[in-house]
Structure formats: structure tokens, C-alpha cells
Amino acid sequence: MNEEMALIVQKFGGTSMANTERIENVARTVAATKQAGNKVAVVVSAMAGQTDYLLDLSSSISVNPPLREQDALVSTGEQVAAALLAITLAKMGHKSQSYTGMQLPMVTDDIHSKARILDLKTDRLQKVLDEGIIPVIAGFQGVNSEGDITTLGRGGSDTTAVAIAAALKADCCEIYTDVDGVYTTDPNICPQARHLKQISYSEMLELAGLGAKVLQTRSVELAQKYRVPLVVKSSFGSNKHTWIVKKEDVMENSIIKGVTLERNVSKIVVIRVPDRPGIAYRILAPLADLAINVDMIIQNASIDGHTDFTFTVPRTELTRAKALVQKVADDIGAQEVMTANGIVKVSAVGIGIKTNFGVAARMFKALADENINVQMISTSEYRISAVIDEKYGELAVRTLHQAFELEKNGNGGLRESLMPKHPDAAKPGSSDETDSGAGI
Numbered sequence: 001m002n003e004e005m006a007l008i009v010q011k012f013g014g015t016s017m018a019n020t021e022r023i024e025n026v027a028r029t030v031a032a033t034k035q036a037g038n039k040v041a042v043v044v045s046a047m048a049g050q051t052d053y054l055l056d057l058s059s060s061i062s063v064n065p066p067l068r069e070q071d072a073l074v075s076t077g078e079q080v081a082a083a084l085l086a087i088t089l090a091k092m093g094h095k096s097q098s099y100t101g102m103q104l105p106m107v108t109d110d111i112h113s114k115a116r117i118l119d120l121k122t123d124r125l126q127k128v129l130d131e132g133i134i135p136v137i138a139g140f141q142g143v144n145s146e147g148d149i150t151t152l153g154r155g156g157s158d159t160t161a162v163a164i165a166a167a168l169k170a171d172c173c174e175i176y177t178d179v180d181g182v183y184t185t186d187p188n189i190c191p192q193a194r195h196l197k198q199i200s201y202s203e204m205l206e207l208a209g210l211g212a213k214v215l216q217t218r219s220v221e222l223a224q225k226y227r228v229p230l231v232v233k234s235s236f237g238s239n240k241h242t243w244i245v246k247k248e249d250v251m252e253n254s255i256i257k258g259v260t261l262e263r264n265v266s267k268i269v270v271i272r273v274p275d276r277p278g279i280a281y282r283i284l285a286p287l288a289d290l291a292i293n294v295d296m297i298i299q300n301a302s303i304d305g306h307t308d309f310t311f312t313v314p315r316t317e318l319t320r321a322k323a324l325v326q327k328v329a330d331d332i333g334a335q336e337v338m339t340a341n342g343i344v345k346v347s348a349v350g351i352g353i354k355t356n357f358g359v360a361a362r363m364f365k366a367l368a369d370e371n372i373n374v375q376m377i378s379t380s381e382y383r384i385s386a387v388i389d390e391k392y393g394e395l396a397v398r399t400l401h402q403a404f405e406l407e408k409n410g411n412g413g414l415r416e417s418l419m420p421k422h423p424d425a426a427k428p429g430s431s432d433e434t435d436s437g438a439g440i
């Protein structure tokens, strides 16, 4: 094999793999890349709807299934898809072999349903690639040190693809999906969403972390850390695409880059908690131990030595979270634990938020003008988020997109004088890299 050949990792999501015709379409894309003189490793998601179908089956039996078994169940979706693509490639005359996470192996920790990749052996993949065979890898899944199947969280095939690209030192990782790149907001919710030719790793991380599921957050983290050139493309033909690049390389700098909607949100309220030091810790520590992500936290003013303590958790983890919190509430003598679904989180994301007071005012005015009540607020350097009633989620996205004039190129419609003096703005050598966490 020619050592000069480029190595490209291509990942195809569920809608791209939805049926046998679409799988043939995927096979044609893969074959064309190979015939153009590249080595290609492919990562696939389960056929559209499969993962949800399997999760529904399991939850029809139990609201709180053992996560080890749930992982064994849902990982089958990707195994099916990988084998079907390898069969299709073979029919078209290309040598191809499917691989599960266990066969590679893709070694993870043992946090079932949201495992993190610790190690990836590439010997077998290298050998297969050198022999001119196209490996088709089942995304989303790994194996822990016990040899049990784990999964990487919803959207985890993106992370599989980037991890494979990093480990193989691929020239590029291409994420093929049902949209032709990253937009200022979900184009399926807001027709005015604007296509972005490029976005920085940090802004993409923030968008993904707040609900823009076009890339899984962890995949962006890995791409940033291992400098994997990452591009989002359409499986269905388009000449547009989006490169995820270093901050210095972004041509267009906007105060607000995008708007997101996170539907996987629930609220837990612990009523009449005795107000003493350490209570927040007592309530939240057991959740942290199980890696349940707590986002917004509100502690009300104390009345006769008691307070209400409210926070959000992913809706998919509400049952487990509530059981843990109930136990603590009983121990500390809180009156009651209440939960609420029916809420979503909308966020405005961009590097200008920290230094721009105009942003929060504009956001809350726009929501108020639509009579959308804000239940909880949180801000960080790069974002402002509001929890609102679920039924206004999509309206809020369109409202904020318009309020920040994101359909226009430039500064999100904010006046030039409001442009941020971002400390890292044009600092030479400032980079977008983080270097935390062990393994990949």
C-alpha cells in the first residue's frame, strides 16, 4: 500500500442509514472516497429510530432497568447497521469487515449509558486498512475492563468516529448527517437559521453541550484535544459543509454564534430543607457520584430556617436522580421532593456574552414580548440559558434567533460599540486547546 495515501474516517448517522437504499447510498460515498485513492475507515450509527425503539422496549418493562443490560440492548442497533453496510460494500465488490466496540477493542470506563473512552487498540484496524479492506465500525459502543458492553451516551457515534480518527492519526474526520453543516440554530426549527462555513471548537462545544445535537459534545472535546480536522457534511448531497476549527482560524466573529434548545431537562425541587451549611453538598454529592449532571441550581431565601432547593437534571435520569434525592431529603428532614417535566432550556451562545450586558437584556425582552415566562436562568462566560415551558421551546428559539439577527452575517445584530473586548480576542498564539482528562 502506498504510504502517501490519505486516511479518512467517515461517520454516518441514523438517518443516513435509515433503510437499505440509504445504506447503498452510504456505500457509494465510501467507495468513491476509496477509489479516489484514500484509505477509509467508516463508523456507523444504528438505523434511524432503532435506539429509541430499543430504549422504549426496555422502559416498557422497567422504568429503571439495570444500565448494564440497557447497554447490551441498545448497542445491538449499531452492530446491525455496521454488518449491513459491510454486506452492501461486499456486494458492490469492495472488501469490507464490520467491527463491534468489543472486537477493536474500544476500552471505556464502566459508567454504563455514558461511558468515556479510555483506550483504543488500533493494531487490527491498521492491519485491515493496510490490506485494502474497509473497516466498518459500530459507533456508540465500547467495552469496559470487565469485558462488558458499554455505550457512550446519545449521539455517541460521533465520539467513536473522532476517537478512531485521533488514534489512527487520520487526515480528517467527516461527520455525514441529515443537514449540510452547523447552523446558527437547528434549521429544522428555524427556517431562518444561517449556515456556518466554520465554527471554533469552543463555540461548537458550547452549542453541543446546550442541545445542538449535530455533534456530540464529547466528540468536539476529543477533536480539539487531538487536533482532529473535523467537518460536518450532508449524506444527501450538498456543496456546503462546516469545518470545526481553532479560534484563530475563524473568519467571522460574532457576539452571539447561535441559539440552542435542550429538551432533555427536568426539575427537582426539595421543599423546606433545613437551611444549614453543607446542605447543597448533601443533596448534590450522590448525584455527582453517579455522574448525573446537575445544571441550574436555585436556593431560595430562607424563611424560618428553611429553604427550597431547586435544580435541573437530564430528563432521562430523573427517575434515578429522584430516588437519590428522596433518600437525602428523608435523612435531613426536608418536607418533600417534587419533580417537574414539561420544561426545556433555551440558550444564546457566543464569545461576546461575558463582556456584553446588552445580550441578557435583549434576550429577556424578546422572551417577554412573546409572553414566555422564564422559570430559571443561568449564565457563564459563553452563554445565557433560560428554562421555560416546553410548549414555547421552538417559538423561543425562533424569537431569539430573530432578536439577535442571526440570519445576518456579522455581530448578531448587536451594535459595533457593543463588540466585546474579549481578553483572548486577537492574542497571538492564543489557542483553543484544552488539555484535560486522561486517555481519549
Ligand code: ADP
Binding pocket: 012, 013, 014, 015, 016, 045, 155, 176, 177, 178, 179, 181, 182, 183, 184, 185, 186, 187, 188, 207, 211, 212, 213, 214, 215, 258
Ligand atoms: P445523526 O443521526 O446523523 O447523528 P442527529 O439527529 O444526531 O443526526 O443530528 C443532526 C440534527 O441536529 C439535525 O437534523 C438538526 O435537527 C439538529 N441540530 C440541532 N442544532 C443544530 C445546528 N445548530 N446546526 C445543525 N443542526 C442542528
Ligand code: ASP
Binding pocket: 013, 014, 045, 046, 051, 052, 077, 139, 140, 153, 154, 155, 156, 157, 158
Ligand atoms: N444510535 C445512538 C443514538 O441514537 C448513537 C448515535 O446515533 O450516535 O443516540
Ligand code: MG
Binding pocket: 013, 155, 158, 213, 214, 215, 216
Ligand atoms: Mg447524532
